[in-house]
Amino acid sequence: MMMVYSPAEDSWLLAENVPEPFGSKEFLDIGCGTGIIGINAARKGWHVTCTDLDPLAVKTARRNFEKEDLSGEFLVGDLFEPVKGRKFDVIAFNTPYLPTGQEDQDAENRIVWDGGKEGINHAVSTIKQAGGFLSEEGEIIILVSSLGNIKKLFRIAREQGYNVSIIACKKLFFEELLVLSFKKSSAENA
């Protein structure tokens, strides 16, 4: 049965690293699941847009915002497709980050965990497509695992004109969770 991802260590780690509002206060929570990251952002004062490929996740996030008496926007779709023409100061994504072939994972729910052969497919697509959606001073925060090809992700991000840094990490039994921050090099050198 298809299930919305239950918040876990990865969700908490990214949620804890939501920055304080700046700029026009527009925050995009891609792959919102239950809305945990967006809820944390809305509590801080961000105007939050939650999106997910899974309509049930978007419905769940909307319901959880309502329970908390928080407002937000809720859109179904692939990555940036539902927010065409818009700009955000923060783009957050707790990506499906496990390398394909994890036999202990639920195949039916691969939408929540499958990050492709090297575990970085979603992170790479986000970085490559984010340019036009990010405000000049904006930041992308992405959660990935040390099981993925992080070196390759760093290389691609630099090629795309981003400065990359690790802003948080958490050691688990088999892997390390990493929150990566990507900022346009032009913004940092201005």
Ligand SMILES: C[S@@+](CC[C@H](N)C(=O)[O-])C[C@H]1O[C@@H](n2cnc3c(N)ncnc32)[C@H](O)[C@@H]1O
């Ligand atoms: C690891 S879960 C994270 C859920 C939630 N943000 C959290 O931290 O608990 C990844 C989420 O990304 C969504 N997702 C997967 N591929 C996507 C895509 N191409 N565009 C938007 N959302 C996607 C999944 O449906 C799932 O809800």
